[in-house]
Amino acid sequence: MADLIKQSELKDRMKKIPEWELEKNQIERTFEFDDFVDAIDFVDRVAEVAEEEEHHPDIDIRYNKV
Template identity: 65%
Template structure:
């Protein structure tokens, strides 16, 4: 069953709760900065585990100690609660 796409108002309300995340081209994204490459890869692996458990996979861009996550729910055609739930998990993992 497809996860319902959020309205623009719901997206803005959810985004207001996620410090550091921004809306770009129908996706939410955030760049996380770590002390070094090893710490960045630990984060990526933990996010990958959370994403696999949720069956919801972000786009991940790794640049040495910077990791950018971009989220959207492709099969729903936009942003859903799944995106904001994984964003919250990524924030917790990074903390």
């Protein structure tokens, strides 16, 4: 498991990705698509990268929002 970064470093990094939010001990972002199929295609692409990186995010799917 990777080491956790310090809070000060995390805040600096979060400034570089303003579309993401820090919630408790995790970062979150909502992606919106035209329809459910596009949302699932996106999740499939995320899954491929997650497997390659051996990092498996929690993903919430709500119709066209991921």
